[in-house]
Amino acid sequence: MSDRTQVEPRQALQSIKPYTPGKPIWEVQRELGLTKVVKLASNENPLGASPKGIQAVQQFLAEIHRYPDADAKDVNAAIAAKLNLQSGQIIVTNGGDELISLISEAFLEPEDEIIVPSPSFTEYEFGARLMNAGVVAVPLDQNYDYDIDLMLSAVTERTKILYICTPNNPTGTYLSKQDMDKLLSALPPRILVVIDAAYSHFATADDYADGLDYVRKGYPVVVLQSFSKIYGLAGLRIGFGAAPESIISHILKVKEPFNVNALAQAAASAAITDDLHVQASQQVNSAGREQLYEAFSAMGLPFIKSMSNFVLVELGSESKRYYELLLTKGVVVRYGVIWGLPQHVRITVGTKEDNEFLIKALQETILQISKK
Numbered sequence: 001m002s003d004r005t006q007v008e009p010r011q012a013l014q015s016i017k018p019y020t021p022g023k024p025i026w027e028v029q030r031e032l033g034l035t036k037v038v039k040l041a042s043n044e045n046p047l048g049a050s051p052k053g054i055q056a057v058q059q060f061l062a063e064i065h066r067y068p069d070a071d072a073k074d075v076n077a078a079i080a081a082k083l084n085l086q087s088g089q090i091i092v093t094n095g096g097d098e099l100i101s102l103i104s105e106a107f108l109e110p111e112d113e114i115i116v117p118s119p120s121f122t123e124y125e126f127g128a129r130l131m132n133a134g135v136v137a138v139p140l141d142q143n144y145d146y147d148i149d150l151m152l153s154a155v156t157e158r159t160k161i162l163y164i165c166t167p168n169n170p171t172g173t174y175l176s177k178q179d180m181d182k183l184l185s186a187l188p189p190r191i192l193v194v195i196d197a198a199y200s201h202f203a204t205a206d207d208y209a210d211g212l213d214y215v216r217k218g219y220p221v222v223v224l225q226s227f228s229k230i231y232g233l234a235g236l237r238i239g240f241g242a243a244p245e246s247i248i249s250h251i252l253k254v255k256e257p258f259n260v261n262a263l264a265q266a267a268a269s270a271a272i273t274d275d276l277h278v279q280a281s282q283q284v285n286s287a288g289r290e291q292l293y294e295a296f297s298a299m300g301l302p303f304i305k306s307m308s309n310f311v312l313v314e315l316g317s318e319s320k321r322y323y324e325l326l327l328t329k330g331v332v333v334r335y336g337v338i339w340g341l342p343q344h345v346r347i348t349v350g351t352k353e354d355n356e357f358l359i360k361a362l363q364e365t366i367l368q369i370s371k372k
Contacts, residue, residue: 022039039332047232047277050277072092094238103161112160115151115161143304165196171304173306198239199309208307221244233271287352289306299362310346
């Protein structure tokens with residue numbers, strides 16, 4: 001069939017690369033004919049969804065013929081109560097990705113620039129490119145830690161937004177409270193700082209800051225949080241931003257009226273009160289990180305100690321081959337080329353059994369590659 005269209009897309013699309021998610025389990029099973037697949041690619045909660053969230057969804061099913069609450073009032077109130085914030089300081093969104101897009105739409109003009117750490121979550125750049133704004137990438141240091149002085153040196157009159165991902169995806173490193181204080185004190189108040197704290201529940205460092213105190217103190221910050229990770233609601237797509245009311249009011253102007261579906265709202269309202277699930281998830285993650293650290297060390301594989309629910313592992317020039325061979329053994333990890341890290345893979349922390357399955361597959365893969 002011939003294509004008779006001559007519709008030209010926006011010029012901005014020439015600089016936009018579509019996001020490539022990790023392979024789902026069913027796809028790997030179908031492609032490779034496998035019965036057992038362990039997915040450690042997308043940082044999903046290995047314990048599953050919050051039981052309170054599941055119960056809320058089940059109870060709400062009979063109401064899905066109704067439109068969802070356009071303002072997500074119940075979720076908003078539950079979040080505000082949990083975090084000691086005001087409802088006007090919260091915006092509920094279709095995952096953290098939508099919040100990034102909304103921030104871009106609300107604040108960026110074509111002549112503006114954003115500053116992003118590198119490597120980090122690629123959606124920050126996507127949002128800026130969509131608005132024809134410039135992107136200034138500031139590299140992390142050799143240990144994948146933030147260099148605050150380097151970030152500050154990148155600030156110009158065109159800088160409108162600065163992103164901090166802490167814990168950072170894909171490295172698992174974080175910005176200490178001392179450095180966060182230094183950064184926010186040095187920046188002019190015209191610059192919006194977006195603190196992506198989607199993985200904050202997994203951070204165990206004493207000097208970690210999730211950014212919410214800066215919201216309470218009125219700093220020009222937006223803190224991004226997600227229900228996908230610790231609460232296990234990734235399939236429902238719901239997250240939120242916390243910021244001073246004046247900033248939230250601007251973002252609300254570009255939000256679609258029914259952006260978060262009713263089941264997601266019901267689940268999140270209940271899940272945010274599920275302290276037992278949060279604590280169990282944190283315990284599994286902390287134990288799993290140590291299990292992986294020990295195994296990687298025994299195999300002689302360099303890795304970055306993580307404050308998140310994943311570990312960045314260096315596999316060298318054969319990293320892509322490792323990724324492909326692990327797939328054939330039923331283990332899905334994330335190949336690092338998407339972040340400009342072609343010698344690395346990012347591995348989600350699973351249950352003890354999931355981690356054991358990975359470790360065995362990785363040991364076999366090392367033997368295969370060494371005999372090549």
